[in-house]
Amino acid sequence: MSMKTFVKVNQMLSVAVVAAGLFACNCEKKSCQPIQEEAWGQLPSGDSVKLFTLTSKTGIEVKITTYGGAVTSIKTPDNKGQMGNIVLGFDSLAPYVKGTPYFGALIGRFGNRIAQGRFTLNDSTYQLATNDGANHLHGGIKGFDKVVWTANPTTSCCGAPALELTYVSKDGEEGYPGNMSVKVVYALEDNDLKITYEATTDKACPVNLxxxxxxxxxxxxxxxxxxxxxxxLEYTPVDSTLIPTGELVKVEGTPFDFIKPFAIGARIDQVPGGYDHNFVLTPVAADSLRFAGRLTDPKSGRTMEIMTTEPGLQFYSGNFLDGTLQTGDWSLVKYSGLCLETQHFPDSPNKANFPSVILNPGEKYTSTTIMKFGVK
Structure with a gap:
């Protein structure tokens, strides 16, 4: 099937979904694709979980669950027009509840690591959970990846299908100060998946979504x-527990130099343990989108370009996948998938020379990341 034929068929199917009575967005600017909503199970706590399917006008499909706000599937065409899922995930709730290494999840309050799970702010010292050896990782034992978000199917400003997720993190949750209100919007605009983050708080607190x-x-x-x-041009080297040393080191002449495209496996053996490092993106004006990176698969021809307002990009090469998880007949072994997490730098609350991550009352945290999917 040609790509044009696929898109036409996909649009016809979308009309059928609307006719079936599923949620269809209301947009005056231009016609938009429906958002499918379905029950996706129940947690031991009794909380119900939903799954939403967003389909763009070009045929790209994204599935998102209210459990952890996780992206469970992204289907894009390859260079033969064949659709395939390009993210690691599962088609049912149970594996997520049992536990995954944050597959597709929203991360907060603080993405990445905080040394010793401790930081000092306004003369008060806060102790967080240490759920990664001696360090705090991805928001703690029950971070944003393990809560049920409130969902509101909507449209983006250009009329694309979008899913708004909200959550209120209470004062003291996982050791963090302040009541923090968070909103995340996934918008599927043609070939782009746009994620916007917002947060406010009633006490000063670090935030890194x-x-x-x-x-x-x-x-x-x-x-x-x-x-x-x-x-x-620089990255932040880490110690044996993956906490940044505080240095900014030039990538030139090292296995961390990806200024020009490099096969990930070409130099990975020169990086003990594999890649799990924060890269310092080329600076731009505050709150402006910047080009962060591009991923290309020579076999399928699929490409993904990342734009972000964040100053850093964590490249993790799936080093800790060990084959214990399986999706279909695919055993997820080491290097089965990689993460490109747009972020502020790890351990920023304890590194005065890193960009600040402190959100104060009366301020609004905002962040935007766009994944642009393509094919060669």
Whole structure:
């Protein structure tokens, strides 16, 4: 089937979905695709979980669950027009509840690591959960990836299908100060998945929100032959527990140099443990979108370009996947997927030379990341 034929058929199916009585967005600017909503199970607590399917006018499909705000599937065409899922995930709730390494999840209050789970702010010291050895990781034992978000199907400003997710993190949750209200919007605009984050608080608190999708543009095998570009002249080296030392080191002449596209597997053996490092993106004006990186799969021809307002990009090469998780007949072994997490730098609350992550009362945290899907 040609790509044009696929898109036409997909649009016809979308009309049928609307006729079936499923949620259809209301947009005056231009016609938009429906958002499908379905019950997706119940947690032991009794909370109900939903799954939403967004389909763009070009045929790209994204599935998002209210459990952890996780992206469970992204289907895009390859260079033969065949649709395939490019993120690691599951088609039922149970594996997520049992536990995954943050597959597709929203991460907060603080994405990445905080040394010793401790920081001092306004003369008060806060102790967080230490759920990664001696350190705090991705919001703690029950971070934003393990809560049920409130969902509101809507449209973006340009009329594309969008899903608004909200959550209120209470004062003291996982050790963090202040009541924090968070809103995340996923919008599927043609070939782009746009994620916008907002947060407010009634007490000063660090915040660093991101999405933890694992990408494999082939939809099978490993990501070692994927070619990666990162627009960063520096990275933040880490100690043995993956906490940044505080230095900013030039990537030139090192295995961390992705200024030009490099196959991920070409130099990974030179990085003990594999890639799990923050890259310092080329600076732009505050709150402006910047090119962060590009991922290309030579086999399928699929590409993904990342734009973000964030100053950093965490490249994680799936080093801790060990084959214990399986989706279909695919055993998720080491390097089965990679993460490109747009973020502020790890351990920023304890590094005065890193960009600030402190949100104060009366201020609004905002962040935007766009994944642009394509094909060669």
């Amino acid at each position: 991101t999405n933890h999708a694992y990408y494999n543009l082939s939809g099978t095998g490993t990501i070692l032959d994927h070619e990666l570009t990162i627009d960063a």
